[in-house]
Structure formats: C-alpha cells, structure tokens
Amino acid sequence: xxxxxxxxxxxxxxxxxxxxxxFFLVTQITNREFGLGDGGYRLLGSFExxxxxxxxxxxxxxxxTIGHVEGIEYDxxxxxxxxxxxxxxxxxxxxxxxxxxxxxxxxxxxQYIGIGPGGSETFLAExxxxxxxxxxxxxxxxxxxxxxxxxxxxxxxxxxxxxxx
Amino acid sequence: xxxxxxxxxxxxxxxxxxxxGAYTLFFVRLLKEVPRALLRFSLVVDQVHNSGALSLVIxxxxxxxxxxxxxxxxxxxxxxxxxxESLGSAAALGLLKELGPVVTALLFAGRAGTALASELxxxxxxxQLAAMEMMAVDPVRRVVMPRFLGGVLSMPLLAAxxxxxxxxxxxxxxxxLMGVDxxxxxxxxxSAVEFGDVMEGVVKSCVFGVACSLxxxxxxxxxxxxxxxxxxxxTRTVVISSVIVLLLDxxxxxxxx
Numbered sequence: 001x002x003x004x005x006x007x008x009x010x011x012x013x014x015x016x017x018x019x020x021x022x023f024f025l026v027t028q029i030t031n032r033e034f035g036l037g038d039g040g041y042r043l044l045g046s047f048e049x050x051x052x053x054x055x056x057x058x059x060x061x062x063x064x065t066i067g068h069v070e071g072i073e074y075d076x077x078x079x080x081x082x083x084x085x086x087x088x089x090x091x092x093x094x095x096x097x098x099x100x101x102x103x104x105x106x107x108x109x110x111q112y113i114g115i116g117p118g119g120s121e122t123f124l125a126e127x128x129x130x131x132x133x134x135x136x137x138x139x140x141x142x143x144x145x146x147x148x149x150x151x152x153x154x155x156x157x158x159x160x161x162x163x164x165x
Numbered sequence: 166x167x168x169x170x171x172x173x174x175x176x177x178x179x180x181x182x183x184x185x186g187a188y189t190l191f192f193v194r195l196l197k198e199v200p201r202a203l204l205r206f207s208l209v210v211d212q213v214h215n216s217g218a219l220s221l222v223i224x225x226x227x228x229x230x231x232x233x234x235x236x237x238x239x240x241x242x243x244x245x246x247x248x249x250e251s252l253g254s255a256a257a258l259g260l261l262k263e264l265g266p267v268v269t270a271l272l273f274a275g276r277a278g279t280a281l282a283s284e285l286x287x288x289x290x291x292x293q294l295a296a297m298e299m300m301a302v303d304p305v306r307r308v309v310m311p312r313f314l315g316g317v318l319s320m321p322l323l324a325a326x327x328x329x330x331x332x333x334x335x336x337x338x339x340x341x342l343m344g345v346d347x348x349x350x351x352x353x354x355x356s357a358v359e360f361g362d363v364m365e366g367v368v369k370s371c372v373f374g375v376a377c378s379l380x381x382x383x384x385x386x387x388x389x390x391x392x393x394x395x396x397x398x399x400t401r402t403v404v405i406s407s408v409i410v411l412l413l414d415x416x417x418x419x420x421x422x
Contacts, residue, residue, distance in 0.1 A: 011217070
C-alpha cells in the first residue's frame with residue numbers, strides 16, 4: 001500500500017510538472033494572448049507597406065502597449081494592406097484624428113504600430129478606420145534613394161573615374 | 166563473386182523488409198489494444214512512473230546544461246553580429262523545435278527504452294511471458310501495452326520540461342553571466358516564438374515517444390531468450406531508436422517547417 005502511494009505521488013508530481021511546463025511554454029514564451037473575458041475594440045488601418053509586421057505585434061502609444069495586431073490582409077479595393085488592431089477596452093479615448101505608423105523596436109527588433117494622438121474631441125470606437133497612416137520604412141528603398149542621390153551629386157566626375165583603368 | 170554479393174544484398178534487403186513488416190504488424194496489434202488498456206489505467210500509471218517520473222532527474226539536469234551551453238554558444242555567435250539581445254529567441258526556438266524533442270528522445274531511449282527492453286527480455290528469458298500465456302493471459306495486453314502507453318504519455322511531458330528548464334538555463338548564462346538585458350531577452354523571445362513553434366515541438370515529441378516506446382517493447386518482447394539475447398535487445402533498442410529519431414526528426418522538420 002505504501003509502495004503504491006509513493007508511486008502515485010511521484011507520477012502525479014511528474015504529470016503536474018509536465019503540464020505546468022507546457023502551460024509555461026505556451027503562455028510565457030509565445031506572444032499569444034489568452035484573453036479571459038477578452039474585451040477591447042477593433043480598429044482598422046490601411047498601410048501602403050507593412051514591412052515585417054506580424055499578427056500579435058504590439059500596438060503602442062508613447063511606448064505603452066495598448067493592444068495587439070489581430071490580422072493583416074490585402075485589400076483589393078484600395079490596393080493596400082489592411083491591418084486589424086485590437087485595442088484594450090481601458091484605452092477607449094483615442095482621438096479619431098490620431099495617426100498610426102509602423103516602427104521598428106531597436107535595430108533588429110520586431111515591428112510594432114505606434115499611435116500618435118490627434119486633437120479631436122471625438123474618440124475612435126469599434127470598427128473605425130484610422131485616417132492617417134504612415135508605412136513601414138523599407139531599408140532597401142532608403143538605401144537605393146540614398147545611392148541615387150549620391151550618384152546624382154557626383155554626376156560629373158564619377159564616369160570619368162570609372163573609365164580610367 | 167558478383168553473384169554471391171548480389172544474393173547477399175538481396176538477403177539483407179529481405180531481412181530489412183521483414184523487420185519493417187513485423188514492426189508494422191506489432192504496432193497495429195498494439196493500436197487495437199489501446200481502448201482495453203485504457204480501462205485498466207492503474208497499470209499505465211505505474212509505467213508512467215517508471216519511464217516518466219524516474220527519468221525526470223536526468224532530463225532536468227541535461228536540459229539545464231544544454232540550455233546553458235546554448236546560452237554560451239549563442240551569446241558568442243550573436244555577439245559577433247552585435248545582436249546579443251536575440252539570444253532569448255534563438256535559445257527558445259532552438260530548444261522548442263529541435264533540441265528539446267530530440268535530446269529528450271535520445272535520453273529517453275537510453276534511460277527508459279533500455280529498461281523496458283531488458284525487463285521484457287528477461288520476462289521472455291525466464292518464461293514469465295510463456296507462463297502468462299498458459300494462464301490464458303495475453304502478455305501483450307497485460308505487460309506490453311501498459312509499458313508502451315506509459316512511454317507514449319511520458320515523452321511529450323518530458324520534452325516540455327526539458328525545454329522549459331533549458332530556457333531557464335540559457336537565461337541563467339545569458340542574463341546573469343554574460344549580461345544580456347533581461348527585459349530584452351524575454352521580450353524578443355516572446356515576439357519571435359509563436360504558438361505553432363511550441364506545437365511543432367509537441368508533435369515531434371509525441372511522434373518520438375511512439376517510436377521509442379514501440380522499438381523498446383518490440384525488441385524486448387521479441388528478444389532471444391538467453392542472457393546474450395537480452396543484452397543484444399537492449400543494445401538494438403538504443404541504436405535503432407537513436408537512428409530512427411534522427412531520421413524522423415529530419416522528415417518532420419521538412420514537413421512542418
């Protein structure tokens with residue numbers, strides 16, 4: 001009897017620990033939100049370019065996370081990317097002329113949406129569309145613009161240098 | 166010369182095919198017994214204790230050290246690109262998707278698989294299995310099935326524990342010793358790891374659990390009833406399990422990536 005009890009105790013502890021580990025991995029390591037009583041409201045935004053934005057990325061105002069990106073689809077009416085954001089219900093006073101931009105956290109960090117508040121007295125509510133959006137910056141575009149402008153500046157001497165050897 | 170070589174080749178091909186067929190038939194037979202084995206769950210619980218709970222110490226220790234090495238190596242590598250903050254995501258993804266399931270399966274084959282194979286082999290050698298058949302007790306149902314199911318149930322839990330401890334090990338080395346920022350470590354990990362990555366590890370460890378347990382009970386049950394035969398069954402268990410786990414790992418990764 002004693003023997004069985006210790007076996008059952010050990011097994012129970014093992015199973016408990018195993019499921020605790022699984023639970024830890026799913027909730028603490030991933031960015032998945034298990035919203036119990038998931039409130040909040042949805043906002044839409046159309047972006048020319050979303051870059052590396054992914055569902056689950058944070059939506060922040062002045063660095064404070066106020067929600068998450070719920071989905072990203074392509075909208076063939078506007079020919080733009082349509083981003084759905086879920087904002088926590090605590091943050092329900094975002095002016096309706098606020099602007100949304102896609103930024104990068106750090107040099108290699110993930111991308112997030114930053115909302116800059118406008119000055120309007122009316123607030124955004126469920127299903128509203130953000131009026132002003134700013135696309136993600138694509139590094140390649142920046143570099144090619146920079147190179148083209150450099151090439152334009154040196155237009156006089158650059159070809160001569162190239163032809164000397 | 167050439168003729169004897171080809172006939173030898175054909176012979177070994179035939180043996181390999183036979184082995185695959187025998188394994189498949191044994192597996193189907195075990196699958197048929199699953200519902201009945203679940204009715205006598207206390208037998209399975211005993212085996213979860215044997216192959217799961219008793220493997221905890223080795224799994225946790227290995228997980229800690231694998232995580233710590235990953236932290237050290239990852240830090241050294243990422244530092245060259247000036248992105249030490251990504252250590253958290255690199256370690257977590259490596260552990261969840263690859264190292265957790267694979268290393269756990271290899272350790273499981275060594276710790277629990279050998280125990281199962283030698284236990285069943287000794288039962289065969291000392292005629293305990295034959296005695297059961299004499300008493301009209303099906304040894305597959307009474308002895309093999311609970312051991313198989315116990316292994317299958319233990320493996321995913323062990324792999325999850327391994328990954329969790331490993332992440333803490335990586336955090337220990339990366340954050341405490343090497344000075345990576347703790348907030349960056351966890352937040353980068355959280356933004357990089359997705360639910361699917363965790364599930365990939367779980368699926369892998371379930372498949373490895375079935376493979377390792379099947380190989381262990383098959384080799385033990387079909388061992389030659391001598392001292393040498395039991396030893397050989399134990400060796401074969403480890404060798405076949407390791408190769409099959411690595412092979413399956415490649416195939417599963419290719420499918421799920």
